[in-house]
Amino acid sequence: MIASAYMLGQMVTTLGLPALKFVRLSRAHAIAAVSLLMASVLVSASLYSQAMLACWFVIGAACGALQFLGATTAAAAANRHSAFALRLAVTLLVSGLAIVAVQLTGGFAGYAFLMLQLGVVFLAITGVGLVLYRTPAVASPVHPPVAGSAKPAVRPDRLVGLVVIFLLFVGQPGFLAYAVQNVQQRGVVLEHLAYAIAFCKTAAGLVLLVSVVRPPDKVKDDLFFPGVVVAVGVLGMAVTSDAVSFMLSLLLWELGLNVLSARLQAAVVQDNPATAGPWLVGAIFLGAAAGPLLHGLAIQARIPMVFAVYASLSALIPAAWIYVRGQAIQTKAS
Incomplete structure (x- = not known):
């Protein structure tokens, strides 16, 4: 059930943001997503049943927003190959180290302790990310429309x-x-x-x-x-x-x-x-x-x-x- 709630929240933002014509997220959006993520992770440690699932829905939505932020930032970079490689490299290295840390500290032994560990990891990573984040420019189309012409349909x-x-x-x-x-x-x-x-x-x-x-x-x-x-x-x-x-x-x-x-x-x-x-x-x-x-x-x-x-x-x-x-x-x- 937790996985389903997380996936549903992720779906809402990963599909909802582009459907609502978002092409990038500002620093204010990023701060809001990180704040929701941190609050939901920490609060969920003391909740049960439906309330816990609601927290995991919010966690999924916040993670989806941060994934959207990462993808659109890399897409707007001058060197897209390096940007996407760097984004994925950081994600993999953090994932690998987090798995080892949780195993060594016995995080899987209790839900509350695991949430505390995840909260610390998320706070460290997102804190650095917010300091470094700059709102990306909007990517330009391959063939810009002529001034005064109608907006071209997506091919x-x-x-x-x-x-x-x-x-x-x-x-x-x-x-x-x-x-x-x-x-x-x-x-x-x-x-x-x-x-x-x-x-x-x-x-x-x-x-x-x-x-x-x-x-x-x-x-x-x-x-x-x-x-x-x-x-x-x-x-x-x-x-x-x-x-x-x-x-x-x-x-x-x-x-x-x-x-x-x-x-x-x-x-x-x-x-x-x-x-x-x-x-x-x-x-x-x-x-x-x-x-x-x-x-x-x-x-x-x-x-x-x-x-x-x-x-x-x-x-x-x-x-x-x-x-x-x-x-x-x-x-x-x-």
């Missing part, structure tokens, strides 16, 4: 990138939602899983951080290689019969997916600067919400490998989109 082909993001996230979180359960049903014992997940996230964050500080190169535009890495990771987790192979596959998946996600989001915004930025988080959310449902239905129908195959192939959709888009641009230019 359907400019929305394909958002559909690609949706399809990718249907497959990836959708597969991982049941990957651990499926491998354990095959008799594989996964010890210290939380630490393994923290290690994978930290490793992926460091890889992205390195990509930010390196000089620009064409590799940052490549979506095929990280897509192949993700596909191999998915298939490995789907068929592995021992813990070591599963952990290696999980590491490949985490590394490949986060590199692919950062590059894809930058490419989608580059293709459609005026519209894609505000809808990025919404497309990711819808895919991540639909994926586990579809995977669950596949398991219920006793065809889990069908979804695993889709998850593997979905990692190659971004590269296919880039190729087709490039061919179309070349055709128009010739």
Whole structure:
């Protein structure tokens, strides 16, 4: 129930803000979201039943607003590749360290203590973020309208990138939602899983951080290689019969997916600067919400490998989109 309340709150803001024509959030908006987040986390520690669920709805809404803020800020950056990579790198490193800290301090032993820990982590991170945050400029369209002309309609082909993001996230979180359960049903014992997940996230964050500080190169535009890495990771987790192979596959998946996600989001915004930025988080959310449902239905129908195959192939959709888009641009230019 807590997860459902959180997801509902997240849906309200990730889809509601762009639907209400928000293209960025000001510092005042950010302060309001952080204040609601902190208050709800701390208050929920002493509540029960419906009141606790209401707090988690607000937490989800605040987190969705902060995700929207992060996506639109990265979309407005001059170097979008580095901006999206840095945003995701910080998220992964904080997630990895938070998992380890909670494990070491026994946070999962009690809800109230866990909320206190989360409150401290959120306060530290959001406090730094608010100090550094600057309201981003509104992204300009690729082809600005002529003065005095009517506002141009959104071209359907400019929305394909958002559909690609949706399809990718249907497959990836959708597969991982049941990957651990499926491998354990095959008799594989996964010890210290939380630490393994923290290690994978930290490793992926460091890889992205390195990509930010390196000089620009064409590799940052490549979506095929990280897509192949993700596909191999998915298939490995789907068929592995021992813990070591599963952990290696999980590491490949985490590394490949986060590199692919950062590059894809930058490419989608580059293709459609005026519209894609505000809808990025919404497309990711819808895919991540639909994926586990579809995977669950596949398991219920006793065809889990069908979804695993889709998850593997979905990692190659971004590269296919880039190729087709490039061919179309070349055709128009010739």
